[in-house]
Amino acid sequence: MSATKANVFVRVRPFTEAEATVCPEDSPVPREVLEWNGTHTLTVLDAVNGFVPRKNGQFEIDNVLWSFRDEERPQRVVHTQKDVYDKMVTPIFPQLVEGYSAAFCVTGATGSGRIYSLYGDDVDGINRGILPRFADDVFTAFKREKRENSTLSCEVEAIDIAPNETYVDLLSQRRKSPVSGTTEEMKLVNDAVEGMKLQGATRVPVNKPAELNAVLRQLARVVPKRSGCHTVNLRFVETYEFEDPEQLGQAVSKARRINVLFVLLRNMPAAFQRCVDVAVEHDSGENPLAKVPTRETAFTKLYPELFQQGYNLSFLCCVSPFYEHTRETMQTLVLATKFMKLRCKPKLMQDEALVELRNLSDEVKNLKTEMVRQSESTQIVQTEINAREVELMKQEAVNHSCRVKLHKSEYDLAAARHARALNRYRTKWHKANYEKIVHDKKKMMAAMMKEREATEKVAAEEGKVLEKAGEKVKMMEQKIKEQSEKNASFEARLKDIKEKGDKVEEMNKFISSTPEEQRCFVLEAAAKRNKEAADADNERLKKEMKEITEMKDKAAHRCQAMEKEYSTVYAAEKGTRDKEEMTKSIVQLQKEIAEMETENRRLQNELDRHPPGCQCLLM
Incomplete structure (x- = not known):
């Protein structure tokens, strides 16, 4: 099986009754802090800053399950418990019945709807979760693909990992309370057939949906009272009976194992996050040699293949x-984006030679079917011969009736x-009558053509009149354009006159002002002119300084080149007149x-004495 992406779903729950009556600050009505564009984008809004999108608050999610009921947008699709099951669990059944293990992990913060999504409010009700719905369908799925020589068995194991990293058996009959339990007899071992397992953990055999739902009812009462990571492991074993090809009459049993794991991730230690990060680095190709530290948490010790591509992950x-x-x-949401980078490549857990024996069994079954088909074909041929004899007798009777x-x-x-002959006579009469009608129509067409020519002549005369009118319109437009140009020249002259008037008004203002005001006016004008001159000198000095610097650089390059040439010539000629010239x-x-x-220092000093925009002379 080739590697595939993990299936990641984000479910947005509705408001509770208490939350539906609480309004955020500066909001007149209760409002959600999540916005969905209807496809794959979820945006987290900032309730403190007017519900604008938060920084780094936009997430691209593969599958969004929107269970929030918005009265302002009643047409938006609201995903129910059944929709969650159909999108998350149902597509896994084809690979499950083929023998590939699957894991369904539910995560989120406290009060986000984790337990409701897993179990529902009632195991037998219409709002039951994905685990009870899976219990109703899984046996039917295996029965649909069941072979004649196979038997299916299933065992349920429910383990909680407490916050202190200890294992609690939820199905143990020795416990007096569902909250407290003894785990001394359970030991984590690596089994050669089943892999990592808890030795001593209770396994309840179930063979039909009713038995499995009875176990789930017991767990649904216990899980809300606990705070640790909750796991339900369904271990399916499909056993095949084959006839031994070497010893006739002897049967050979082969089996394959399929694990279906349901996990409620809560109160996970920090080491679990490190396991996820390392698995993401490995599966995304960022660090293909990274090895997941499965020994750091009790959960990854018990299920080490979960983040090592051993399950179809959802x-x-x-x-x-x-x-x-x-x-x-x-x-x-950040954790969901990490989960989307995980890859899945589960392997078949089955006995050796199981596939070969199944293929041989199918081949024998096909041969038997072919023999039955050939026998049926012979009977069909004999029946066909008898039918043909009867058909010949019927054909003779038909020939008589044909004569x-x-x-x-x-x-x-x-x-x-x-x-x-009668129709031929009628046709001649109709033809003569038709020719007469056609002759009358032709006369009528000729008269209509004359009327059309007269009409076209009148239309041509009217066209000439319209053409003359168009020429007059063009002449008027030309006159309007010339008048516009004259108006533009008048406006330009008017603008010049206005500017001269402003200057005269400024001169009158200067003449009518006091000597002190006239002095300030003259100083301001002189300062403005001196500033412009100083700026021009500074620009000129900067330009000269830049040119001198460039000349200096060129000379330095030339000096370096000549030193290299000198060294080369000196080494080649061993000291000649060229040395003195160089x-x-x-x-x-x-x-x-x-x-x-x-010169550069002189210009720099001069530039320092006259900084840009200096008005020392006018002060």
């Missing part, structure tokens, strides 16, 4: 839409010839670099 993450549960809802019909047909044929060139370049650095 997760139901229950969340609450109440605003006081926003933190727990965010944590559950009688032939004589009658000859008589009918003579009558038909007479009728054809030395002079290097000295000259170093001198130029020193001059450029001096």
